Amino acid sequence: MTTSAPRILVIDDEAQIRRFLDIGLRAEGYEVLLASNAAEGLALAVTQSPDLLILDIGLPDRDGHEVLAEVRQWSQLPVLMLSVRDAEAEKVRALDRGANDYMTKPFGIQELMARLRALLRNRPGEPEVPPRYDDGRLLVDLARREVSLDGTPLALTRKEYALLEMLLRHAGRVVTQHQLLVELWGPTHTGDNQYLRIVVGKLRQKLGDDPNNPQWLKTEPGVGYRFVVN
CATH class of the missing domain: 3.40.50.2300 (Response regulator)
Known part of the structure; x- marks a missing residue:
């Protein structure tokens, strides 16, 4: 076919x-x-x-x-x-x-x-991302809400997991700071970019993801973030 x-x-x-x-x-x-x-x-x-x-x-x-x-x-x-x-x-x-x-x-x-x-x-009408992401190093099971790196479970806070999940569900696309702030903190916090930077920084630390050479979390300066599919 x-x-x-x-x-x-x-x-x-x-x-x-x-x-x-x-x-x-x-x-x-x-x-x-x-x-x-x-x-x-x-x-x-x-x-x-x-x-x-x-x-x-x-x-x-x-x-x-x-x-x-x-x-x-x-x-x-x-x-x-x-x-x-x-x-x-x-x-x-x-x-x-x-x-x-x-x-x-x-x-x-x-x-x-x-x-x-x-x-x-990620075309409309197709699943945006499988319920389980696994590239050989990073494993994210969205159904079980479990994350592991190189076989070791990661303990993420609720905000860190919510951030990772949202970026993963829009893998390959830019998610703006505004969209992330509304999703994670609500519409009254759209100006609180420092909250987002802190959570992104902590998530990167746990993933061992170098912001200067990111494997998963790529910054789009002044705009937002993108999950890089490997």
């Missing part, structure tokens, strides 16, 4: 970027749809049922945030935003409004491919 290649829709007004992505994606076996503006891209999104959308923010006819909002009215397909805007607020805005990931231009094709693979693994 064969399965069709994932279909990637690219909406970007830069011809060079479209050509670059078209070549790179096809080389990896993806089917590619290209659009140079929002109107054309939305039409393709509706009629061609892509598996993933790569969306530029700076489009000639509409702002990419508006396009994202429209797509989210009828679809939960994974969306990776592209932009030359590297401001932290811009990234947070996109992620909080429904983007699954965000990359700034220029970007490396190998990192982009890795992020696409992570997003496609």
Whole structure:
């Protein structure tokens, strides 16, 4: 039995970027749809049922945030935003409004491919993560709420476990500081970033995860955190 290649829709007004992505994606076996503006891209999104959308923010006819909002009215397909805007607020805005990931231009094709693979693994309609994660070193059993490292059980606090569980359930995707603060402490604590930094630091210590060369918990500066699937 064969399965069709994932279909990637690219909406970007830069011809060079479209050509670059078209070549790179096809080389990896993806089917590619290209659009140079929002109107054309939305039409393709509706009629061609892509598996993933790569969306530029700076489009000639509409702002990419508006396009994202429209797509989210009828679809939960994974969306990776592209932009030359590297401001932290811009990234947070996109992620909080429904983007699954965000990359700034220029970007490396190998990192982009890795992020696409992570997003496609967690497509809507599929389990986001198995109830048991095991990469040979770190074992997380979400059903039993057990965590072990190299065969040794880890004693995590409730906050540390809740943080790890949320990141793992969104493995490969950025989870914003705002989302984590609301989930772990509630909506009245969205400004308490120091709480989050403390819990992340303690969890990293217990995992032996070097923040400068992370194996599992990667910081997206000023935006949030990502669980790296190994």
